[in-house]
Amino acid sequence: MRLKEKKRILIVEDSKFQAKTTANILEKYGYLTDIALSGKEALEKVCSKQIPDLILMDIELGEEMDGVQTAKKIQQIRDIPIIFLSAHSESAVVEKIRFITAYGYVLKNAGEHILVKSIEMALELHDANTNARLYLEIIENSLNEVYIFDPHTFKFILVNRGARENLGYTAEELKNMTPLDLKPEFDLQSFRALLEPLLSGKQEQIVFYTVHRRKDSSLYPVEVYLQLFDYRVKKLCLALIIDLTERNELEEENRRKDQKLRLMLEALPNPTYLINRERRILALNQAAKALGAVVGDYCWRSIHHLKMISPVAREVFETTGKPLPDTKCYFCRADEALNQRQKENCEVKVENSVWDTWWVPVDENTYIHYVIDVTKYKKWKKK
Helix, strand or coil: CCCCCCCEEEEECCCHHHHHHHHHHHHHCCCEEEEECCHHHHHHHHCCCCCCCEEEEECCCCCCCCHHHHHHHHHHHCCCCEEEEECCCCHHHHHHHCCCCCCCEEECCCCHHHHHHHHHHHHHHHHHHHHHHHHHHHHHCCCCEEEEECCCCCCEEEECHHHHHHHCCCHHHHCCCCHHHCCCCCCHHHHHHHHHHHHCCCCCCEEEEEEEECCCCCEEEEEEEEEEEEECCEEEEEEEEEECHHHHHHHHHHHHHHHHHHHHHHHCCCCEEEEECCCEEEEECHHHHCCCCCCCCEHHHHCCCCCCCCHHHHHHHHHHCCCCCCCCCCCCCHHHHHHHCCCEEEEEEECCEEEEEEEEECCCCEEEEEEEECHHHHHHHHC
């Protein structure tokens, strides 16, 4: 069982007796303690290797720095929760610490129960604040666009940096805007209808595609993920937006390449195939179709009907319908072509024919496989 790590409390108190008394109380409740008798000593301890988890700061520290001045300097160095200790409860005390990020103050004669409870609450609140800042930082620095808005008024509550930079709007401008200002394909009625399944509880998430309009009126395609979450007593809507510009451009580029490749296949008079590393036929031309080859099938089955693979591989495939790993024709040089990124060639004898056979890599996982019947040439050359 993992023991809970003990918290370290730094007691900043110019009275050595009072500091030791407070330390004894806290150690009785399982805290580690350290004592600083001046503001200067407190700053030195905060900068040491043993950083305290919380500071109990006496407001009146003598002639050098008082507790408030010391706290200000500490907060410029470390994010440590500070509870002020005071022998007085006048409004002047509250006014002194009003501009310090403090976790309250405790009267010195309030009793150990109040002191310990104040420390527990301050530590829990600091952890919660730290987590909240972490979440906000993650959202703010996300590469995707993140929006939080009211699902009834549609007013933006938070728009992260990724969204602001892509849209061209400032955070101040976005405060007075709604998703409808960014989504020209929606009006008030259609957007309410879109959110209805979320608000009624019929769906936990809505995913859809649309376009966003930037400040300069340019448009870009987006994929939108919407979901509701509870924040205190109200519901808010979280929108995660993915800019599809690069993805769409890449898909269009691949589509054009694929189209050119298929046109090239059709232009070749000899049987030609586009095959991946798993030996699946991705595309073929009419000459290949005439030989009975089929898109989606394994080349060693569709082209050679299992005749060119090993007897063991053939038996396993005929028995189970599934190929052994690395099943291929005995003469196949596709792996060499793909791994070395250069074309490979050899002559293959099939029954009474001789085929000049080529493997030409297209990318790291795809190659063009084409064959030329050189039987007549070989006979002529022999004669």
